[in-house]
Amino acid sequence: MADIFLSYTHVDxxxxxxxxxxxxxxxxxxxWDRGIEPGMPWRPExxxxxxxxxAVVVLWSQTSTAxxxxxxxxxxxxxxxxxxxxxxxxDEFPTEFAAVQATxxxxxxxxxxxTEVEALLRRLARLVPPSRIDTxxxxxxxxxxxxxxxxxxxxxxxxxAVLRYLHFTVVMNPARRLAHYxxxxxxxxxxxxxxxxxxxxxxxxxxxxxxxxxxxxxxxSPYDRGHLMARATGCWGEPRAASISARQAFYWPNxxxxxxxxxxxxxxxxxxxxxxMAQSRGRLTGFSGPVFSDDDEAFRGDVEFEHGLIARDTFRxxxxxxxxxxxxxxxxxxxxAAYLMDQVAMVAQNVGRGIEIGDYRVTLADLERxxxxxxxxxxxxxxxx
Numbered sequence: 001m002a003d004i005f006l007s008y009t010h011v012d013x014x015x016x017x018x019x020x021x022x023x024x025x026x027x028x029x030x031x032w033d034r035g036i037e038p039g040m041p042w043r044p045e046x047x048x049x050x051x052x053x054x055a056v057v058v059l060w061s062q063t064s065t066a067x068x069x070x071x072x073x074x075x076x077x078x079x080x081x082x083x084x085x086x087x088x089x090x091d092e093f094p095t096e097f098a099a100v101q102a103t104x105x106x107x108x109x110x111x112x113x114x115t116e117v118e119a120l121l122r123r124l125a126r127l128v129p130p131s132r133i134d135t136x137x138x139x140x141x142x143x144x145x146x147x148x149x150x151x152x153x154x155x156x157x158x159x160x161a162v163l164r165y166l167h168f169t170v171v172m173n174p175a176r177r178l179a180h181y182x183x184x185x186x187x188x189x190x191x192x193x194x195x196x197x198x199x200x201x202x203x204x205x206x207x208x209x210x211x212x213x214x215x216x217x218x219x220x221s222p223y224d225r226g227h228l229m230a231r232a233t234g235c236w237g238e239p240r241a242a243s244i245s246a247r248q249a250f251y252w253p254n255x256x257x258x259x260x261x262x263x264x265x266x267x268x269x270x271x272x273x274x275x276x277m278a279q280s281r282g283r284l285t286g287f288s289g290p291v292f293s294d295d296d297e298a299f300r301g302d303v304e305f306e307h308g309l310i311a312r313d314t315f316r317x318x319x320x321x322x323x324x325x326x327x328x329x330x331x332x333x334x335x336x337a338a339y340l341m342d343q344v345a346m347v348a349q350n351v352g353r354g355i356e357i358g359d360y361r362v363t364l365a366d367l368e369r370x371x372x373x374x375x376x377x378x379x380x381x382x383x384x385x
Contacts, residue, residue, distance in 0.1 A: 002031035003128045005053035007073035009064045015088055016059055018110055023057075025244050026121060026205065027130030027137060030057075050076050054128035060102065061088040071096075082127055086120070112202045112247060121205030130206075136244055139164030140183040145285055145328050154287060155374035156180040161211070163204070163253050166245040167234045170253040173292065177213050177315055178256055181289025181373075182228040188278030192242035194235045201225055204251040210303055210311075212252040217300050217315060226258030226321075228288045230271045233278070256290055257299070257317045262343040265353045266360075267321065270339055273357050274325055277385075281327040290318035291340075291371045319344045322371055324364070327385060334382035338367045 004023060008016045020030050031049045050056070056077025064070040074097055077083035085093060085102040093102060103120045111117065130136075139162075142150040153171060160180060161172040168184035203212050218225060227249060234245040248254075258267060278284040301315035320342040329335035340362045364375055 001052040002029040002049060003053065003131050004028050004030045004055045004057055004124070005050050005073070005077070006030050006032040006057050006059070007064075007070050007077075008032070008059040009061070009067050009070060011063045012059055012061050012088060015061070018108075019057075019059070019086065019105070022112075022117070022121075023124070024132075025136060025247065026125075027133040027135065028124065028128070029131055053082070055082045055084055055124055056080065057084045057086060057124075058097075059086050059088050060093040062092055064088075065092050065094055084120070084123060084127070111200060112250070118203060118205055125206050133164075136166055137164040137248075138166065140169035141185050144185040145283055145326065145334065146332075148332075149334060149378050151285055151326060151334075151378060152376045153183055154181065154376070157372045163207070165248040165251070165254075166241060167236070168229050168245075168249075168254075170228075171289075172211070172253055174211055176292060177211060178318070179228055179253055179289055180292075181287050182254055184229040184234060184286050184288075186233050186278045186284045186286065187236050187282065188275070188280070188284065189282050190236040191232070191279070192235050192237070192239055194239075194242050194246045196231075201250050201252065201255060204253055207253070210305070213255065213257070213315060214252060218257055221257075221299075222259055223257040223317065224260045224263035225255045226263040226267060227271075228254055228256055229286070230275070232275060233271070233286070256321065258321065259343045259347055261347060261351075262321070262341060266341055266346060266351065266355050269355055270323060270341070270357055270360075274323070277325060277327065283328065285326045287324040289322060289371070291320040291322060293319060320370075322362075322367055324367070324375070324379070325385060326379065326382065329383050329385075334378060335385035336364065336379050336382040337385035338362050338364050340367060340370065 020032055023030050050073060058074045071094060074083060083100050085100055087102050087104045087106050090106050103116050105116060142152055159174055161174050163170040163172055168182055170182050171180045173180045201215060203209055229249060231246055231249040234249050235242045296316040296318055298313055299315055299317045301313045303311045303314050320340060322340045324338045326334055326336045339360045341360050364380060368374060
């Protein structure tokens with residue numbers, strides 16, 4: 001049985017498709033009457049799906065408000081306490097459902113960062129956890145390079161929350177509202193040139209907003225929203241998978257505050273080198289994250305909760321960022337390279353745009369000491385990349 005029953009009129013099928021895509025990309029299964037076998041009676045199957053779903057999403061439009069069946073399905077959702085109405089046309093809904101707050105998507109063009117969309121996904125997540133979460137969010141694969149030499153996630157100091165996505169995993173530091181690091185897999189032989197059109201930063205709808213940074217934190221500041229795993233690095237595989245990964249790369253857990261010169265010049269150069277390495281070597285595993293310190297700059301860190309509760313000093317800007325790249329090497333070995341960029345020092349030194357990547361290479365042992373990490377023994381035994 002599907003997680004979500006979608007009620008609409010067939011005239012609105014083209015408008016329903018983007019909403020189905022949006023929900024399926026989050027891991028929900030959606031029943032919208034495409035699965036009925038030819039020649040089978042459709043009403044009994046529809047009633048079974050309606051009775052067993054966990055949420056009923058109704059698309060109200062000029063045509064659906066006049067549909068007896070859509071209203072019947074909406075009443076079933078209301079009776080279950082699981083009705084989630086969406087407006088496709090302005091103020092188009094039967095008055096008997098006026099008490100249920102509707103999400104207005106009448107002017108929606110597919111943006112994922114729209115407030116109404118974020119609220120819709122959070123509401124659905126409270127009603128029903130996505131049943132196909134492991135399909136669209138399988139996370140980092142430690143066996144990606146070689147099943148006989150798995151690469152485990154690095155150890156960290158402090159609390160963590162493990163967030164899985166398609167092709168990557170975010171090991172989150174809840175106290176800092178930033179990732180300890182992102183671990184990712186990349187197959188450069190399967191890169192997809194996915195258009196950048198609708199990609200915009202947005203919160204992960206399945207996480208509490210208080211655990212994520214957000215757009216206002218960095219507005220009118222010298223800091224850009226920098227990817228830990230570059231969008232292009234995760235944009236590989238079947239077109240549908242590449243599209244999902246590209247969208248997930250723009251969720252807030254994958255972003256860090258990087259000085260605009262680091263993000264646009266120096267870190268970008270490192271990402272370009274990494275992409276070229278993936279294209280030449282095929283498969284690649286990477287880790288990327290900030291260096292946390294007690295004296296990191298405090299930056300717009302107040303978060304307001306209910307009844308006047310304010311949590312202060314919840315956001316600080318890391319001084320430096322690191323990246324580790326691992327590939328398969330000849331004779332059954334791994335090869336690894338580690339890099340560290342101190343954005344405070346580089347800005348102070350007025351480093352130029354055309355940097356030499358090798359100048360920022362460090363040993364894995366030094367990176368462990370500086371960033372308080374613990375990498376797998378297999379990486380310490382690896383050859384230099």
